[in-house]
Amino acid sequence: MSVIIDIYRDDSAERLKKIPDNSVDLIVTSPPYADQRKKTYGGIHPDRYVEWFLPISAELLRVLKPTGTFILNIKEKVVNGERSIYVMQLILAMRQQGWIWTEEFIWHKKNSYPGKWPNRFRDSWERLLQFNKEKKFNMYQEEVMVPMGDWAKSRLKNLSEIDKSRDNSKVGSGFGKNISNWINRDKAYPTNVLHLATECNNKNHSAAFPEELPEWFIKLFTREGDCVLDPFMGSGTTLLVAKRMNRNAIGIEIIPEYCEMVSERLDVEIKE
Ligand SMILES: C[S@@+](CC[C@H](N)C(=O)[O-])C[C@H]1O[C@@H](n2cnc3c(N)ncnc32)[C@H](O)[C@@H]1O
Incomplete structure (x- = not known):
């Protein structure tokens, strides 16, 4: 099966405007975190994060199909001994924007090494927030069953x-067992906890996904021939996996060196 892979060297805020309405089945992405890794690819101050992200999430809402899903990998960092609250503010603002906050998966980084902090322990998990446009969306649960x-x-x-006998939920969650x-x-x-090691082999990007991460969501939320978008492509893990799984894919990345790396990895021309 031949699929179309498009990679763009551009600012997501601009490039997304050129993607047609209701054309993407799944968005999986990890945007730059607030102020983190400032030296490698820029950071946004935690106080301005929501303001920076909302125009991008507005475009994502427009390009996603009503049956589609948006998975946002994010984790608030500790500033001056306190967790930032911008992720919580972002969730509230995205709900106002029209998103449904359906679920939160946890990425447990099972290979995180030990450390010592005066007032906390090693952080070994990140959020994978699931947003949808509609309450009914495509989900192929049998594809991710476990032994x-x-x-x-x-x-x-x-x-x-x-x-x-069936034990129905007393709180009306619809859950019964x-x-x-x-x-x-x-x-x-x-469960909604993914136990995945962080990617140590990819020396070309400091924050690359392990391949199993986009793979799991691509299996769960798409079929062959569907379209997967990563608007903060980095080293292109989402696109690489999408291509291998016969999904069409679109990636956007602002740093030319990363685009070139993905272009080589996937044997695809960079579009401007
Ligand atoms: C956390 S990394 C993504 C890593 C990726 N998931 C992978 O597996 O390699 C975020 C990426 O977003 C890129 N980026 C930051 N701001 C951007 C923008 N406005 N438009 C497009 N890409 C941007 C950064 O250069 C960085 O490579």
Whole structure:
């Protein structure tokens, strides 16, 4: 199957305006964090982060199909001994903008090394915020099922009476469970915690995704031939994986060296 991969050397705020309405199935991205890694590719002051991001998220809302999903990898840092609150402010502002904040996945960085801080412990997780345009969106849950493993041997061995019938949520979340349904099954649905090692092999970009990260969301939210967008492409991990999985992809990156690197990696011309 042949797919179209477009990489643009441009500022996302500008380039996104040229992408047609309702044309993208999945956005997976990790924008520059507030003030972090200032020396490598610029940072935005935490107090101005929401103001900087909102025009970009407005364009993302326009280009995403009503059935599509936006996964935003972000984590507030500690400033003067306190967590910044710009991610929370951003979520509230994006809801005002028209986004539905559907879910928050946690990326547990399972290989983070130990350290010592006077008033906290090693930070070993990041947020993967899921936003949608509509409450009904494409989601192919069977594609990310995991082996039952030890759960089958322990939890399913001693079932209570309540486990044997459907136990509906008392708070109206729509969640109900009938634990006995899972006996003798090989696979279960995963949780919203992704245990992935950080990418140490990619020496050309200091904040590259592990390939499994975009891969998991591409499997969960798209089919072959769908379109995946990363407006902060970096070393192009999202595009590389999308291409391998027969998805069309669009990447935007402001730094020419990164664009050239992606162009070589994917054997695709850079567009201006
Ligand atoms: C956290 S990195 C993304 C890393 C990427 N997920 C990967 O796997 O390599 C963010 C990227 O956004 C780029 N960037 C920053 N501001 C941008 C803008 N306004 N438009 C496009 N790209 C931008 C940076 O140069 C950087 O490479």
